[in-house]
Amino acid sequence: MAITAERIKQLRKKKGISQSELAELIGVKTNTVSTWERGTRKPDFEALNLLSNYFEVSFEYILGSSDKEEARVVPTQDELDELALSALADELYDNVKKYSMLSNKSQKMIDALISATYQMEKSEGELKGESFDITIAPKKEMKVGCL
Template identity: 30%
Template sequence: MKFNEKLLAIRKKQGLSQEELGMELQVSRQTISKWEAGQSYPDFQRLVMLSDYFNMTLDELVKDIDVQDVREKNLMDEKVSSIYSDVEKGKDLLQKCWKVMCCLGIFILVLTVLALILHFIFPDVKWLWSMK
């Protein structure tokens, strides 16, 4: 029997709801639900708390757990986290580039307006407007 199936069976045998077990372990009901669905696994501290709460040894609680499955899920979580981190870095870089481009555009616009104003104020100054 897999850990998630064992946890579900033990919880139901004790007549506990996911909410009640979550309160005992100081986790949310959704966390218990994920453990029972096999979507995630408790950390070592929570495993010890579970074994104490159900008066079982850790070996009894986690025996038949597929260690490779846990490793693969952890690796997948790390990959997703890495991808999310890379996306956030990309977004930050894009925002910085956008700010630089906006500042550069404003600078060019100000220079152009300033040149037009100078041209209207000093239209007869040839050296100012000649392009040699």
């Protein structure tokens, strides 16, 4: 994440804009840009897409997996869908991991909240739409063992 933080800061300074100006341009809060540049958070998929478009560089350059600062090639819809799904899978995995570490009492509270919210939105016709099947597996870089 340190590379991502440095890249965002470097690209912003190269454009000669402040953190608050960048935040306004891409529609996030100033403190969000600050957390990215400090490396305490990384941009989500949507923000990464906005940064890539604004700075005219690839996702890979911002994330540090490429040193080529070339103009970004517009990804296909399939590539965007895959990246969004990957980000969702990472978020779901992190949440399942946290959930598994909670006490039984806390897990039951969360289960009840999800069930009640689902039933409420279903009865009001406010569910987002399609459901889908997922498989949750440990991230490749994780080592299996006791926490």
